[in-house]
Amino acid sequence: xxxxxxxxxxxxxxxxxxxxxxxxxxxxxxxxxxxxxxxxxxxxxxxxxxxxxxxxxxxxxxxxxxxxxxxxxxxxxxxxxxxxxxxxxxxxxxxxxxxxxxxxxxxxxxxxxxxxxxxxxxxxxxxxxxxxxxxxxxxxxxxxxxxxxxxxxxxxxxxxxxxxxxxxxxxxxxxxxxxxxxxxxxxxxxxxxxxxxxxxxxxxxxxxxxx
Numbered sequence: 001x002x003x004x005x006x007x008x009x010x011x012x013x014x015x016x017x018x019x020x021x022x023x024x025x026x027x028x029x030x031x032x033x034x035x036x037x038x039x040x041x042x043x044x045x046x047x048x049x050x051x052x053x054x055x056x057x058x059x060x061x062x063x064x065x066x067x068x069x070x071x072x073x074x075x076x077x078x079x080x081x082x083x084x085x086x087x088x089x090x091x092x093x094x095x096x097x098x099x100x101x102x103x104x105x106x107x108x109x110x111x112x113x114x115x116x117x118x119x120x121x122x123x124x125x126x127x128x129x130x131x132x133x134x135x136x137x138x139x140x141x142x143x144x145x146x147x148x149x150x151x152x153x154x155x156x157x158x159x160x161x162x163x164x165x166x167x168x169x170x171x172x173x174x175x176x177x178x179x180x181x182x183x184x185x186x187x188x189x190x191x192x193x194x195x196x197x198x199x200x201x202x203x204x205x206x207x208x209x210x211x
Contacts, residue, residue, distance in 0.1 A: 035078050037064045042086045046093055054082050054091075065091075065100055065113060075118030079111050080104055084141050092144030094166045097121055099149045101142050106132035108153050112169045122169050127153040127160045139182030143192065148172065148205060150192050152182055161194065163208050173208030 038056035041063065045051045055064040063082040067074040083101040084090025090101030098113045102123075112121040127133065130153070137154035144150065149164040159177035164170070180196040187193075191202045191211055202211040 035059065035062065035064070037066075037076070041082060042084060042089060044089055044091055052091055052093065052098065054084070065098065065118075067098075067115070067118065077113050077118040077120070079113075080109075083108060083135060088141055090141045092142050092146070092149035092164075092166060094146045096167050097169060099142070099164060099166060099169070101151060103133075103135060108133050108135075108151075110149070110151060110164060110169075124169075124171060126151055126162055127155075127174075130155050130158055130160065132156075137181065140185050143185060143187050145187045145205065150185075150187065150205075152185065154182070159196075161192070161203065161208070163192075163205070172206070175203055175208050175210070 036058045038058040041054040041056060043051055043053050050067065050069045053066040053068060055066065057063055057078065061081045063079055064076050065079055066076045079100050080102040081104075082090060083103050092099045093115065096115055098115055100111045100113065102109050102111045108126040109123055110126060111123040113119070114121050132155060134154050134156060139154070140152055142149055142151055144166075146166070148166060151162040151164060153160045153162065157179045159179070159182055160174055161177055162174045163172040165172050177194060177196065182194060182196055183198070184195040185193060187205065190205050192205050193200055193202045203209065204211060
């Protein structure tokens with residue numbers, strides 16, 4: 001056997017070895033960067049047997065949204081930083097979609113997820129006509145009547161209320177609320193009420209028209 005034939009004979013195993021090493025490196029890297037669910041941030045009961053769970057992602061500032069039914073995990077979706085917190089939820093839902101209030105840098109967005117399987121439906125930025133938001137502003141973040149979501153967005157000297165259609169994922173209306181902090185808010189029947197500086201104002205839930 002010539003030296004050339006010997007080199008060619010070793011070429012095949014060498015290629016296989018390099019391929020195996022590359023595959024092993026790829027698997028190691030994927031395992032290292034693969035998102036991993038961590039501590040529970042919030043739980044929201046949506047029926048007697050179902051709940052939405054928000055979890056930290058251990059390797060980043062992203063979060064997981066999970067649907068649990070009868071104690072079993074149905075789906076898990078990875079989203080940007082969740083804007084809500086325990087007692088101040090940033091989630092609205094119906095049988096079609098789950099909307100999640102998220103933060104991207106210094107901006108607020110709504111991220112929509114398919115209720116059936118956890119896939120992304122879409123999303124959009126809130127208050128695009130304003131500057132950076134204040135994520136620590138008092139008051140609610142998201143209210144819902146399960147037909148629409150009502151999103152509160154605040155900056156250093158401004159506040160805005162946005163109505164979002166859950167089935168279509170479209171923004172329906174927005175109302176400028178002024179500089180005073182939102183002290184409380186709620187949904188009653190076909191109206192959304194907002195308390196600022198001790199005064200309560202109401203808006204039509206479907207259109208945002210002041211009542």
